[in-house]
Amino acid sequence: MRGHRPALRTPRVRTRGAAIAAFVALAPLIPSAAAAVGAQEITVKLPYDCALPPGPQRVAVRVAATFPDRVAAGEAIRPTGVTTTVELPAGAVSDLTALKATTVVPETGLALDVAQRGAKAQALWRGTGPARPVAVPAEGSLTLRTTGDAPAVTAVVNGDLTLTATDLGVDLALGTADGAPATPASLSLTCTLAKDADGHGLLATVPVGPSATPAPSGSPSPSDSAAPGSGRPTAPASPTAPGTPKGPTTPATPTERAKGRTGHAPKVGDARAGSSADRPPAPPCVKKNPTDKSLNAYITGYANVRKLSGASLIPVSCVQIEQGDPEIAFPPDGSIHLLQKSDAYLDYQGRKQTPPFKSTFLTFGFAPTTATMVLEQAGPMTVASDVLLVFPDNIAETYVRAPLVLRVLDVEVNGTRLDVGPSCRTQTPLSSPEPDPATYPGPHLVMLGKGQLINGTDATGYVLTSGGPLTGEVTIPAFTGCGAGGEDLDRLLTASISGPGNYVKQIQGQTCAVGVEVPTEGQCTEDRQPYVVPKPER
Known part of the structure; x- marks a missing residue:
């Protein structure tokens, strides 16, 4: 030490x-x-x-x-x-x-x-x-x-x-x-x-569920719980109780989900959808009035706060996606590109935002500060995919652009509540370096995902339909509207949080093709929500 x-x-x-x-x-x-x-x-x-x-x-x-x-x-x-x-x-x-x-x-x-x-x-x-x-x-x-x-x-x-x-x-x-x-x-x-x-x-x-009833001799017990701290592995519930959904007990791995796929909308199969009871709980993610191009997915990950030498966990959030029509492009260098531009939005209880999340830091190096925040979408979110078609090794590059305002709902400093009022937020959306500012003007978050699509084998990295990691760098703007009772806290939050060079890494899960009549197994729940709930990665 x-x-x-x-x-x-x-x-x-x-x-x-x-x-x-x-x-x-x-x-x-x-x-x-x-x-x-x-x-x-x-x-x-x-x-x-x-x-x-x-x-x-x-x-x-x-x-x-x-x-x-x-x-x-x-x-x-x-x-x-x-x-x-x-x-x-x-x-x-x-x-x-x-x-x-x-x-x-x-x-x-x-x-x-x-x-x-x-x-x-x-x-x-x-x-x-x-x-x-x-x-x-x-x-x-x-x-x-x-x-x-x-x-x-x-x-x-x-x-x-x-x-x-x-x-x-x-x-x-x-x-x-x-x-x-x-x-x-x-x-x-x-x-x-x-x-x-x-x-x-x-x-x-x-134990979850009713107490076990005596089973016939030789039958397995429906609930075999281990004593706390005993270290004895807990047996899965068996046999399946009447009425229990019979979906897969674990999501397919990314490799299993991507195998044989080319990055386009999932194919219709004769396998049933998975049960929401068999996946980790997540916020509702239901698409109203879906089309045959509608997708939804969960996304979660970390966003660094450079000034505080820490990271904020962005909770599992629902994203609704409407795929655009693919286009073939032939640039002067003789290559062939498959382009697709899709629209998307965050969806939490009918609002375009993430669920509220808490972050705890040591402000100025010594004061433990906990803030409850949300990221609110302040304009259109776009997903622009570019697949370089070089048989058999296709290279995918996807840019996700979203204007997101950081809103602070509540703050505690060393256990004491600091009233920031109802309107505490960044003055403008978070901003990232933009590779194409003429096409995408204004402040917004930019995240890049790269993937590889080899015909007949696994998709690796990020592909819109199978998900994967998205990374970027963001500047947190100055704060405004913070404080109550005549107290102005804008400068305090700006001095402790705002600034450039904040690394962002988000993990998107496998999408659910909402409009497909019979989704491929492991992609959707029975009520057309994303089956895969991703885990955040640093």
Whole structure:
């Protein structure tokens, strides 16, 4: 943990950047006022290997939370009393004192796998330290305790739901004896679960559905739950209960989905559509009055905030796409291009925006600040695809352009609410370097996706119909309309957030051909929503 080691300060591992929307793909679909009949309190001690000089060191971590004993399908599972306790060894503490750090403010991000019936999603529990900084002892170990509220998760089918701890990130804001930030002002640690951890990180198992009834001799039990922290794998629900949708239990892999495709609209097959009950929950994404060119898809990913050395998670969002007619172009160089320009828009509860999302940063290096925000579409979104036809190796390049205004709904600084009023937003849409400003004037976000379409084999990279990564760089404009009761907060938000050079990476999932009578398996749910819910990538 010495100050000259850049690996400990790299922004990409900071938990404040990753801890924006704690449950990425398992946000609750159905609000539930029903309370669980019983509760299970868990305390699990796990060994972690953390990146500390002179090399990886073993760190003891205790995770505690309370879960319901059992819930019904569609009932929210809301963990309470979530705490993460990290005990730094004496060697790490001596490195802190060498930096003249006398206090620390901890923040943790615990990654989890949430799984049910073969389907899996990743989640993140964010923890913040006490209101007052923790004193660094002159010698010995240092115990850091963080707490946080884990958002609810809803399982929509019967079967045991398991929560398993995986990676851990620890951020430390460092202070000196006179109350000023130390140099460096913060350190970030990346920790991985030790391979010899008991139970392989299993925290809890929550049965979903009614209690098991006695089965005939030799029949499998419909709900075989493992004891919390036991590490015994949880068996999938079997046999399938009457009325349970019979869709595939896991989405097709990108390779499986893309194999044999050429980037055009999916072919009509005789396979049935998948069931929405078998995919991770996601916001509704239903197209009204679709045509034979209508597509929809989910997209999610990260957007860096360069000034704050962190990243905001853009939650799973619905995008509605109307494909344009393809055109063949013959430029002077003798090549052949297939061009297609499509229109698109974000769709959340009838509004052209993302779902609200939270971001937590250390403003000015020391003040933990949490903001609730949305990205609102302020004009047409276009998807321009250019496929260079060079048999058999076709190269696809797609530009997605969207004028997006960043609106701030709520702000908390060190746990105290800061009233930004109802109209806090960027003065103009976010802007990116535009390769064709004459055709696409004005400020807007530009993201580029590149893919390869080899006839008869897999599509790789980004293709509109099969999805993939989109990247770009954005400038965050100055803020306006921020403040209430005569207080002007425009300059505060502008000084701490606005500026150029913010990297963006979004992952689009496989599209659903909404107007196709019988969609290909693995693309659409039974009610014509995207079956694939992508996971964000840095």
